[in-house]
Amino acid sequence: MKLLLKLLSFLLVTVVITGGFLLWYQYDNFLKTPVSINQNNAVFEVKPGSNIRQVGAQLQKAGIIEHTYLFFAHARISGLADKLKAGEYKLEAEMRPDDLLKHFVSGKTLQYSLSLIEGKTFKDLKALIRQHPNLEQTLTDADYASIMEKLGAPAGTHPEGWFYPDTYLFPRKTTDLEFLRRSYQDMQRYLQQAWDNREPNPYLKTPYDALILASIVEKETGLPQERPLVASVFLNRLEKKMLLQTDPTVIYGIGDKYDGNIRKVDLQTDTPYNTYTRAGLPPTPIAMPGKAAIDAVMHPATSAMFYFVATTPGGASKFSATLEEHNQAVREYILNRKTASEPKQP
Structure with missing residues (x-):
């Protein structure tokens, strides 16, 4: 009887050792074997609230791993089972189960990305956001009408100009409101920083004044080297109590009726944004100014210039100190534009 018990004990120990060795061998082989990645499963989502068992089951169902229980065991052994972070992950073919687990914890x-371009309006921004396939759309037209209050701005704040032009990266399912809040906070932060380091000017009394003028500078020239001089022209005109007389503000005031041409009647039709009929800055920005335009307004060139006009369509500007010089430059611009539009002779 004792011999039988010893034999059974030996067999039991042998089975346990053999089973343990086979299990260890399977586990070790599992960790060494690359996961199975193809074009259909290269993007994997750890869903919010998922636990390690659910993630393992998803991985097995997608054909990425073979053994859910081994993945679960490894997660427990490594102490990472409860540290998963929700979101989409790009998987690489050379990954092994441990790489996969650490990737989900990282x-x-x-x-995804969305670029906000300098000089675009809030209307343009709204369209970009609504067209983006990886932003979660939560805002209605009514929400957009009160968007600044939703972002924590004072009641009545106009949204134009308050969003910082940049290329933003974000995970899928970021909401439209979250995106706008980030851009708004970036503009608040940069505008205040630039204002704190500005060269004081009595005609820009608040950061918002600077934001308005920066939006005009943004629309008036695409040449970085011209922006400080353009800013100085407008500040000089404010100092002399001259009308700003800048076409982009008139165009903004026309709104959706603008057809690409600005006419004499447009310059004579009064709107809150017509700087040919109203003195001072317009009531709000007219577009999103970029960093360079804001910097130009905070640190304008020192000049005695009051006028400017493009020397060629879309080209550099000719700056003038007197109306006589400016009129001559305008005549040259009209001539250059006419020449540029004429068909070339064979």
Whole structure:
């Protein structure tokens, strides 16, 4: 009987050792084997609230791993089972199960991008956001009408100009409101920083004044080297109590009726944004000014210039100190534009 018990004990120990060895061998082989990645499963989403068992089941169903229980066991052994971060992850073919697990813990989720371009309006921004396939759309037209209050701005704040032009990266399912809040906060931060380091000017009494003028500078020239001089022209005109007489503000005031041409009647039709009929700055920005335009307004060139006009269509500007000089420059611009539009002779 004792011999039988010893034999059974030996067999039991042998089975346990053999089973343990086979299990260890399977586990070790599982960790060494690359996961199976193809074009259909290269992007994997750890869903919010998912636990390690659910993620393992998803991985197995997608054909990425073979053994859910081994993935679960490894997550427990490594102490990472409860540290998963939700989001989309890009998977690489050379990854092994441990790489996969650490990737899901890293929070390095797949990022998408949206670029806000200097000189675009809030209307343009709204369209970009609504067209983006990876932003979660939560805002209605009514929400957009009160968007600044939703972002924490004082009641009655106009949204134009308050969003910082940049290329933004974000994970999928970021909401439209979250995106706008980030851009708004970036503009608030940069505008205040630039204002704190500005060269004081009595005709820009608040950061918002500077933002308005920066939007005009943004629309008036695309040449970086001209922006400080353009800013000085408008500040000089404000100092002399001259009308700003800048076409982009008139165009903004026309709104959706603008057809690409600005006419004499447009310059004579009064709107809150017509700087040919109203003195001082318009009531709000007219577009999103970029960093360079804001910097130009905070640190304008020192000049005695009061006028400017493009020397060629879309080209550099000719700056003038007197109306006589400016009229001559305008005549040259008209001539250059006419020449540029004429068909070339064979």
